[in-house]
Amino acid sequence: MMYVLPGVWIALVLVVAVVAPDGVSPLPALAVAPAIACVGSGQRQCVLVSGVIALVALVAGLVGQGVREVQERLGTGVAVLAVVALCFWMAGRRAVLAAELERTREIAVAAQRVLLRPLPPRVNGYAVAGEYLSASLGARVGGDLYEVLATPYGLRAVLGDVRGHGLAAIDSVAALLGSFREAAHDEPELTGVLSRLDRSLHRHLRQRSCAEHPAVADTESQNPVAEEFVTLLLVQLGDDGKLETVNCGHPQPFVTGPYATGERPRPLAVGEPLPPLGLLDDGDRAAPAHRGVLLPGQALVLYTDGLQDARNASGTFFPLPEAVAAAAATARIGGALAAAPFARALSAAALRHTGGRPADDMALLVLLRDVARVPLRNRSAALSGTPRR
Incomplete structure (x- = not known):
């Protein structure tokens, strides 16, 4: 379930963008997708995939847009890349800490088994x-x-x-x-x-x-x-x-x-x-x-x-x-x-x-x-x- 949440979020943002009145753009919220992937799965692959999907959704809507809309989408793309970079690092750090915790748990279990x-x-x-x-x-x-x-x-x-x-x-x-x-x-x-x-x-x-x-x-x-x-x-x-x-x-x-x-x-x-x-x-x-x-x-x-x-x-x-x-x-x-x-x-x-x-x-x-x-x-x-x- 946690793996599909970034995709669901991106789809929801795109639907809102279609029905939103003029002058209201929810597209900056696409930058949240990599953060959801990082929190939900903690895996770097999920962070990258969610970031790519968000960027593809932004690029796909550039055709026929005015200069202002293009600039807005480019700014959102930069934000998505920044969030992807940060979440990519955090997911890697989380993986290292999880591995250390697992090793510590294995050592603790072995020590407890020696005792009892x-x-x-x-x-x-x-x-x-x-x-x-x-x-x-x-x-x-x-x-x-x-x-x-x-x-x-x-x-x-x-x-x-x-x-x-x-x-x-x-x-x-x-x-x-x-x-x-x-x-x-x-x-x-x-x-x-x-x-x-x-x-x-x-x-x-x-x-x-x-x-x-x-x-x-x-x-x-x-x-x-x-x-x-x-x-x-x-x-x-x-x-x-x-x-x-x-x-x-x-x-x-x-x-x-x-x-x-x-x-x-x-x-x-x-x-x-x-x-x-x-x-x-x-x-x-x-x-x-x-x-x-x-x-x-x-x-x-x-x-x-x-x-x-x-x-x-x-x-x-x-x-x-x-x-x-x-x-x-x-x-x-x-x-x-x-x-x-x-x-x-x-x-x-x-x-x-x-x-x-x-x-x-x-x-x-x-x-x-x-x-x-x-x-x-x-x-x-x-x-x-x-x-x-």
């Missing part, structure tokens, strides 16, 4: 899917974080929420993800991973506070940046479905799928949550993980509070349990629950609820055990929520 890497579709026999909605327009990461790794101890996953949201929280996200990717392979117990993450967060916040306030570099900072915290959920899944969780002030995950209370999702029993990361003491770091079993066909749904606290324009909260049930009912392939469609359906429902503009970062993970079903006698052991001793 695309999840593998399968890890240790589990189907994995994740969705992320940033509160910062145009950003792909923010204050929420997730990662799923295959380790010598089974599948290990983390889902966390740094205080604050958007681009301001990315440095804390980077520090925690880097620490988790190393500790998940080194520490035999989830509590060891938790201790490593907590130390990493404290070290990161001290360094950041000292960098922002070098005058207190030799003392314990009292700046609020050193008081940040992170809600966090650590998950470990063995090949046989054995489940361990450590919850640091994070919303309880849901379990959905076969044998999960009549196909309806329910919160996973994880016991009393620990304080958020950054506020733990020695006793909290040594607290035992909680254990359960994830049965074949069941999915574990982890999410941040940006999802459960999402509101629409009228202030109504996002109905998360109902949305999980609806997504699980529709995200099926061959009658079996599918992780990626499930995560996409739940994310799309949250986005529709907020009108496409979430007020907080939202992240969710789906960990689906879609291997052969276990015998009936093992079903009663599912998701006991009892702490490991």
Whole structure:
């Protein structure tokens, strides 16, 4: 549509010139055509074509005209050429800036993908899917974080929420993800991973506070940046479905799928949550993980509070349990629950609820055990929520 606007404008000017009374000439308005092409398409070819058409329209009407009309048309032609030259330069400059913006966007996307890497579709026999909605327009990461790794101890996953949201929280996200990717392979117990993450967060916040306030570099900072915290959920899944969780002030995950209370999702029993990361003491770091079993066909749904606290324009909260049930009912392939469609359906429902503009970062993970079903006698052991001793 934008490509034909200069031609439409030229045709309109010529029609007005035919019906206009004597002494009224709209022909100078032909000089606007190249400007319309520049604004509409931003391409040099369109600017040149519109300028040529405008000049042809001027020259075609010279036959039989008086000296005054000829001079007027020549003056209009000079104006058209001047506008063409200016718009030609502006279109070229616009193309250069657009190319630089595209390269910058590609670099930003690559950097964000390094920070929040695309999840593998399968890890240790589990189907994995994740969705992320940033509160910062145009950003792909923010204050929420997730990662799923295959380790010598089974599948290990983390889902966390740094205080604050958007681009301001990315440095804390980077520090925690880097620490988790190393500790998940080194520490035999989830509590060891938790201790490593907590130390990493404290070290990161001290360094950041000292960098922002070098005058207190030799003392314990009292700046609020050193008081940040992170809600966090650590998950470990063995090949046989054995489940361990450590919850640091994070919303309880849901379990959905076969044998999960009549196909309806329910919160996973994880016991009393620990304080958020950054506020733990020695006793909290040594607290035992909680254990359960994830049965074949069941999915574990982890999410941040940006999802459960999402509101629409009228202030109504996002109905998360109902949305999980609806997504699980529709995200099926061959009658079996599918992780990626499930995560996409739940994310799309949250986005529709907020009108496409979430007020907080939202992240969710789906960990689906879609291997052969276990015998009936093992079903009663599912998701006991009892702490490991």
